[in-house]
Amino acid sequence: MEISQKLAISITLWTALILALIGGQSTELFVIMVLIGLLIARELSSVYIRPSIAFRLDAFIQVGIVVFIGVVMRRILSILEIL
Amino acid sequence: MREYRLLKPEYSSKVLGVIFISISIYLFWMTDHTNAGLAAAFIGIFTLFIVHYATVDEDVAVAGLKSGVLSYHNILEDLDLSNKGVIIPPNESLNESRAYVPAGKLESIPDIYDEMTIVSSGRGRTGIALVPPGQPLLEEAKDRIEYKIEGKGIQSGRECMGHLSKGMGLAKSFSLRKKGDVVRIRITLDKYDDYCENLREKSSNICTRSGCPICSAYITSASEALSSPLKIESFRKEKNHIKYELEEV
Numbered sequence: 001m002e003i004s005q006k007l008a009i010s011i012t013l014w015t016a017l018i019l020a021l022i023g024g025q026s027t028e029l030f031v032i033m034v035l036i037g038l039l040i041a042r043e044l045s046s047v048y049i050r051p052s053i054a055f056r057l058d059a060f061i062q063v064g065i066v067v068f069i070g071v072v073m074r075r076i077l078s079i080l081e082i083l
Numbered sequence: 084m085r086e087y088r089l090l091k092p093e094y095s096s097k098v099l100g101v102i103f104i105s106i107s108i109y110l111f112w113m114t115d116h117t118n119a120g121l122a123a124a125f126i127g128i129f130t131l132f133i134v135h136y137a138t139v140d141e142d143v144a145v146a147g148l149k150s151g152v153l154s155y156h157n158i159l160e161d162l163d164l165s166n167k168g169v170i171i172p173p174n175e176s177l178n179e180s181r182a183y184v185p186a187g188k189l190e191s192i193p194d195i196y197d198e199m200t201i202v203s204s205g206r207g208r209t210g211i212a213l214v215p216p217g218q219p220l221l222e223e224a225k226d227r228i229e230y231k232i233e234g235k236g237i238q239s240g241r242e243c244m245g246h247l248s249k250g251m252g253l254a255k256s257f258s259l260r261k262k263g264d265v266v267r268i269r270i271t272l273d274k275y276d277d278y279c280e281n282l283r284e285k286s287s288n289i290c291t292r293s294g295c296p297i298c299s300a301y302i303t304s305a306s307e308a309l310s311s312p313l314k315i316e317s318f319r320k321e322k323n324h325i326k327y328e329l330e331e332v
Contacts (some may be wrong), residue, residue, distance in 0.1 A: 004135045005092055011133075012126050019122045028192050030118045034125060049248050051226050 002050045010040055013073070024049035028071045093249060096134035104129030123273050145278050152216045156286040159184060164211060168292045168308040169314045169332060170299075171212070173193060173233060175234035180303050185314075192312055192332060196247035217299030221307075222250060224300070232308045237261055240308030244301055246256040253297050255323075259305055266313055266329040268301055276323045283320075289327075298325060305329070 014037040020028050042057050049057070104127035110120035159165075164170045169192060176196050183202065184197060186209040193204035195212045203209045215221075225232060232239040241259050246253045246312040248270075255273035260266070267318050272279055275297055293299050294315075306313045311328040320326070 002092065002135070004133050008096065008130050008134050015122045015126055017157055020116055022118060024116060024118050026227070027117055027121065030121065034122075047227075047245055049227075049250075050135075053133065053135060054227075060129065060132075 003045060004053050007041055007045060007053070011037060014041075016040075028075075031064075031071060032066055035061070035068055038064055079081070092134060095128050100127045100129075100131030103130065105178070137163065141274075145275070149282060152282065152295055154284060155213070155216055156289050156292065158212065159292060160286065160288065162211070166210075167315045168294075169312050170215060170293070170302050170329075171312045172303075172307045172310050180215055180221075180307060181211055181212040182215040182299065182303075183212045183291050187228070189314065189332075191231045207268070213293070213305045215293055215299045217294065217296045217303055219252065219299070220247065220251070220296055220300040221303050224304070232304065234310035235308055237305075239304045239310060243304040247300055247304065257301065261309070264331040265310070265316075266305055266331065268305060268325075268327040268329065270298065270301055270325040270327075272297075272325065275331065279320070279325070289321075291315050294327075298327065302327060302329065312331045 015034055018030060018033040018037070022033070038057070038061050042054075042061060045057075046054070094313050103123045103193055107120045107123035110116050110123060116122075163184060164184045164188065166185050166187070169189065171177065171181045171183055171188070171192065173179055176194060181195055183192065190208060193202050193210075194210040195202060199212055202212050203259070211215045221243070224243050225251055226237075227246045228243060230239075232243050237259060244257045244259060248257050252273075253275060255271045257271065258267075258269045279297070281293065282289060286292060290298065291293055292315075302313060309331070311331045314332045317325065317328040318326070
């Protein structure tokens with residue numbers, strides 16, 4: 001089995017696990033947990049993956065980090081009672 | 084047995100990705116399950132973009148590895164260059180590594196430049212300097228490391244060899260040790276063991292001149308990481324273990 005297939009299966013299982021644990025409770029927590037899964041997958045697979053797949057995985061992580069910054073900003077604004 | 088195109092991973096992943104994205108659209112628009120919709124959308128996009136499959140068969144890749152190196156060593160055989168090779172790392176006059184095979188006993192390493200193939204610098208300093216057969220494999224491994232390994236020491240050599248072994252699947256395991264001027268490399272082959280045996284049957288001096296593309300990639304990475312020319316002193320093969328003893332010159 002190709003490493004990219006293993007990556008796709010492990011991320012799918014991780015997402016399903018997080019969905020099962022969090023359910024419909026908190027979208028912010030769900031997004032952050034998925035991002036953590038992506039970061040772990042990137043770190044553990046760094047030796048095995050080709051540069052092209054590493055580049056694609058990095059793109060997903062960058063999008064995740066932008067979403068994470070959005071979540072943090074939203075939380076700060078809600079604490080400051082601006083939002 | 085007929086292999087259906089849609090069952091190949093590169094196509095089935097696209098189908099699965101589209102199914103997950105369709106499910107996510109349904110969940111977003113028709114239900115209140117936002118997290119489930121997000122999960123389905125994420126899995127769908129991830130599967131679409133990440134699953135990638137190599138299109139070259141393993142047999143074809145092995146044949147490709149063999150074809151180049153056999154002609155390389157047949158030329159050296161015809162030139163009667165059967166001495167032990169020296170792997171020279173890049174330096175001020177050399178942009179990429181060279182495998183130097185001396186015509187006689189190695190007295191000292193001559194000055195070698197990029198454009199130089201036939202080296203003639205006087206007595207005991209004549210031979211041929213070629214790009215090591217494993218250079219393209221090594222370049223592929225180096226692309227996966229975030230820093231340049233040249234002169235960074237034995238640990239960076241080990242990291243590069245890790246990419247050659249685990250990342251590219253060239254060997255099952257390896258070890259790189261240095262004691263004084265002696266550098267020892269042990270490579271445990273897995274699926275390329277037959278390739279190694281087959282190649283050695285066709286060209287007996289291949290291993291001590293520069294090595295086949297796989298061994299050459301390991302030796303060249305050690306030479307570049309240590310930033311020191313390494314002379315092949317001895318080669319042994321026991322079962323699927325390859326043992327090289329190299330000496331810094």
